[in-house]
Amino acid sequence: MHDFLADGIFNSNGELWRLQRKTASFEFNTKSIRSFIMDIVRREAVHSLLPLLHNATTTGEVLDLQDLLERFAFDNVCNLAFGYDPKSLDGTSEEGLKFFHAFDDATQIIVDRMVSIVPWKVKKLLKVRSEKRFREAQAIVQEMVSRFVRSTRKQDDLLSCFAENPTHSEELLRDIGINFMVAGRDTTPSALTWFFWILSSRPHIVEQILREIKSIRARTNNENEFFRIESLREMHYLHAALSESMRLYPPVPMLPRMANKDDVLPDGTSVRRGWVVTYSSYAMARLKSIWGEDCMEVKPERWLVDGVYQPTSPFKYPVFHGGPRVFLGKEMAYIQMKAVAACILERFELEVVEKRGERQISVTMRMKGGLPVRIRERMITTL
Numbered sequence: 001m002h003d004f005l006a007d008g009i010f011n012s013n014g015e016l017w018r019l020q021r022k023t024a025s026f027e028f029n030t031k032s033i034r035s036f037i038m039d040i041v042r043r044e045a046v047h048s049l050l051p052l053l054h055n056a057t058t059t060g061e062v063l064d065l066q067d068l069l070e071r072f073a074f075d076n077v078c079n080l081a082f083g084y085d086p087k088s089l090d091g092t093s094e095e096g097l098k099f100f101h102a103f104d105d106a107t108q109i110i111v112d113r114m115v116s117i118v119p120w121k122v123k124k125l126l127k128v129r130s131e132k133r134f135r136e137a138q139a140i141v142q143e144m145v146s147r148f149v150r151s152t153r154k155q156d157d158l159l160s161c162f163a164e165n166p167t168h169s170e171e172l173l174r175d176i177g178i179n180f181m182v183a184g185r186d187t188t189p190s191a192l193t194w195f196f197w198i199l200s201s202r203p204h205i206v207e208q209i210l211r212e213i214k215s216i217r218a219r220t221n222n223e224n225e226f227f228r229i230e231s232l233r234e235m236h237y238l239h240a241a242l243s244e245s246m247r248l249y250p251p252v253p254m255l256p257r258m259a260n261k262d263d264v265l266p267d268g269t270s271v272r273r274g275w276v277v278t279y280s281s282y283a284m285a286r287l288k289s290i291w292g293e294d295c296m297e298v299k300p301e302r303w304l305v306d307g308v309y310q311p312t313s314p315f316k317y318p319v320f321h322g323g324p325r326v327f328l329g330k331e332m333a334y335i336q337m338k339a340v341a342a343c344i345l346e347r348f349e350l351e352v353v354e355k356r357g358e359r360q361i362s363v364t365m366r367m368k369g370g371l372p373v374r375i376r377e378r379m380i381t382t383l
């Protein structure tokens with residue numbers, strides 16, 4: 001257990017494993033959870049994200065797409081976990097914004113602990129500013145989530161599913177809630193930010209996605225409605241383009257595991273109890289021995305056979321991890337990302353005004369300095 005994480009926004013006793021067992025076992029794939037998640041994405045996209053982008057087409061304002069996607073995901077995950085809308089995207093709730101900034105601050109300070117030269121425990125003793133800020137942010141997050149926990153038994157959200165078990169203490173429920181926020185807030189925005197960055201220099205991929213959307217709309221006789229799950233499932237090319245973008249820019253670029261007993265890896269390497277082994281999906285994507293000579297090229301086609309998406313082994317593509325701890329909400333995450341990507345691409349053209357594309361260490365792989373874009377309404381396409 002890394003103690004900089006144990007002393008995180010969760011609990012102070014560091015029982016992170018207990019928490020992970022609980023949240024990792026969550027059933028993401030029931031029909032009711034899927035439609036609950038889709039309803040939230042639809043509502044947030046139609047009422048907040050799309051109007052905001054539309055507004056920017058008239059003002060000509062440059063927006064940081066990464067920031068917008070992070071706020072969108074924050075609002076989504078809070079609705080999902082707590083049935084609470086912080087409205088961080090349209091900024092109309094003071095309390096919601098405070099919650100958003102506290103969560104952002106707390107997670108970034110925890111990550112900075114990993115790269116700081118001065119050990120964070122020393123900083124804590126010296127009451128350095130970042131550690132003081134951390135305590136304040138932690139208190140705000142814990143206080144808000146505890147409030148949701150106290151009211152959750154009457155509600156219709158994910159936390160209520162866990163609250164049905166009377167052995168779950170208030171503290172455990174609070175930590176499950178925060179764990180969901182950490183896992184859900186940064187991953188899809190990271191994936192989508194790099195996806196839009198990749199598209200900004202590859203118009204042929206955008207055209208292909210638009211062609212696919214158009215043909216699905218024509219087939220389902222559905223011109224204007226927000227996409228239904230069944231339509232999103234039919235978007236094989238978009239699925240492939242997202243998979244390809246996450247291959248090169250995985251939201252979780254490295255994942256450390258600690259051996260809880262002496263072990264031997266399949267190649268014969270010994271691993272002693274307590275050793276940390278880290279694998280990097282970011283590095284694996286760049287290995288010719290895994291992905292071939294063209295591993296550095298962006299090719300959605302490598303995922304398609306006769307236009308149909310073909311998944312690959314999680315041990316070749318460990319973006320969602322593999323084995324017993326594989327992320328079970330993968331399909332739900334794809335549906336969310338496809339809904340957001342398709343509804344933005346269909347309506348708007350995004351021009352990246354500053355090509356940075358540098359990576360920043362965070363809980364996930366963020367884009368340093370954000371992704372500044374200018375937005376125009378998309379002209380009716382003749383594709």
Ligand code: HEM
Nearest residue numbers: 020023024183184187188191251252319320321325327333
């Ligand atoms: C592209 C999007 C996503 C990617 C690449 C991703 C990736 C992962 C990975 C690699 C793990 C395994 C972590 C581990 O065992 O250490 C994981 C676990 C998990 N993810 Fe995701 N995820 C994504 C989206 C989401 C979303 C949107 C949510 C929630 C709304 C979510 C909730 C969770 C939860 C609850 C766990 C279990 C946490 C735990 O074991 O502590 N993820 N995810």
